[in-house]
Amino acid sequence: MVRTAVVVVALVCAAGGWACGGGGGGDADVVTDVAGDAGDADAPDAGDADAPDAVPDGGPDATPDGDADAEVIQPIPGTVVINEVLAADGPDDWIELANAGETAVDLEGWSLTDSDPTHVYAFAAGATLGPGGHLLLTRDPLKGFDFGLSPDDAVVLYDAGGVQADRAVWPPGALLGGRSYGRIPDATGELTVLAVPTPGEPNQANVAPTCGAQGLELGEVCDGGELGGLTCEHLGLGPGPLGCAEDCASLDTTGCSALVGILRINEVESTGSDRIELHNTSADTVALDGYVLSDESGGVYALPAGATLAAGGYRVLVGDQDHTFGLGSEDSLTLEDPFGNVVDAVRWPPYQAVVSYCRRPDGTGAFSACPSASFGAKNP
Numbered sequence: 001m002v003r004t005a006v007v008v009v010a011l012v013c014a015a016g017g018w019a020c021g022g023g024g025g026g027d028a029d030v031v032t033d034v035a036g037d038a039g040d041a042d043a044p045d046a047g048d049a050d051a052p053d054a055v056p057d058g059g060p061d062a063t064p065d066g067d068a069d070a071e072v073i074q075p076i077p078g079t080v081v082i083n084e085v086l087a088a089d090g091p092d093d094w095i096e097l098a099n100a101g102e103t104a105v106d107l108e109g110w111s112l113t114d115s116d117p118t119h120v121y122a123f124a125a126g127a128t129l130g131p132g133g134h135l136l137l138t139r140d141p142l143k144g145f146d147f148g149l150s151p152d153d154a155v156v157l158y159d160a161g162g163v164q165a166d167r168a169v170w171p172p173g174a175l176l177g178g179r180s181y182g183r184i185p186d187a188t189g190e191l192t193v194l195a196v197p198t199p200g201e202p203n204q205a206n207v208a209p210t211c212g213a214q215g216l217e218l219g220e221v222c223d224g225g226e227l228g229g230l231t232c233e234h235l236g237l238g239p240g241p242l243g244c245a246e247d248c249a250s251l252d253t254t255g256c257s258a259l260v261g262i263l264r265i266n267e268v269e270s271t272g273s274d275r276i277e278l279h280n281t282s283a284d285t286v287a288l289d290g291y292v293l294s295d296e297s298g299g300v301y302a303l304p305a306g307a308t309l310a311a312g313g314y315r316v317l318v319g320d321q322d323h324t325f326g327l328g329s330e331d332s333l334t335l336e337d338p339f340g341n342v343v344d345a346v347r348w349p350p351y352q353a354v355v356s357y358c359r360r361p362d363g364t365g366a367f368s369a370c371p372s373a374s375f376g377a378k379n380p
């Protein structure tokens, strides 16, 4: 595949809905020799596939933390790149392109889609992007693109020949809270979660968070009383004061009250088969007859008569085979014993159960987003 940059005679920045930055020498210092090096498009690599994998394998980063995730991010070398995206699933959504090359590129015939290929924005005649320039497209049915960018979505850029020029796939939920997804260094680096969005302007690297100051920042799990909206109950523990570790890297669950039941909700997923794993923490076989699970929208599942779970065993309940819950990206599960006592409950924050929300250690530990699913087996 050969990608040819089309040189045009003039840079056009004034078209409605666009804001072009750095129309020439102004930003040249941030652009290294992209056009002439091995990163150019003449030698396609594995990441250069013309047919995009709709959702890269390996699943999303279970704990979005701002780190680049090699499984998700596969930047494709090119002159014009998707440089930054704000995905708020609303009118504030925007997409920023950058030209890392040394010549202007004619964008006529180029197009953008989200993860649904029928959602298309086509660049009109006269659309160009100058060397070192930034082009901001807003969500606007008249002047910009007319599709929403959700917390679990993607943006794909195609050139005038219909060849995929770049793709940005953000980890589900990683952009909640007004964060953007952009390249560091600007225009040439890998995509990562950015704490400070810079629409139409060069991207700014994240500054290191300060534990004990400035509240909950990107890279911190918590900071003092800023717990990201979490409670002991979110983590599958009994009521009590939830704290933050001194290094802001983990939650302090020592104030949460102890669990009482011996049958535990041990792992859940909010995508795929909506699997739920129960775990018997005791040294005896437990009769499951009479235990009832319910979700936030009122769905109820009674465990089958005669079912038992061996000491230390796991039982996996599969959506549409066992239960009929539709587990949401933000949802909860409650387990009651045969006497109607609530013996376990968990509530997961948005997108934290996309891969797996699991207790670590099994049975007694707090829930958190887990890096891999382990239904029917010990949690990682």
Ligand SMILES: [Ca+2]
Pocket: 083, 084, 096, 182, 197, 198, 199, 200, 201, 202, 203
């Ligand atoms: Ca920017």
Ligand SMILES: [Ca+2]
Pocket: 209, 210, 211, 212, 213, 214, 215, 216, 217, 220, 223
């Ligand atoms: Ca902080």
Ligand SMILES: [Ca+2]
Pocket: 266, 267, 277, 358, 373, 374, 375, 376, 377, 378, 379
């Ligand atoms: Ca498991």
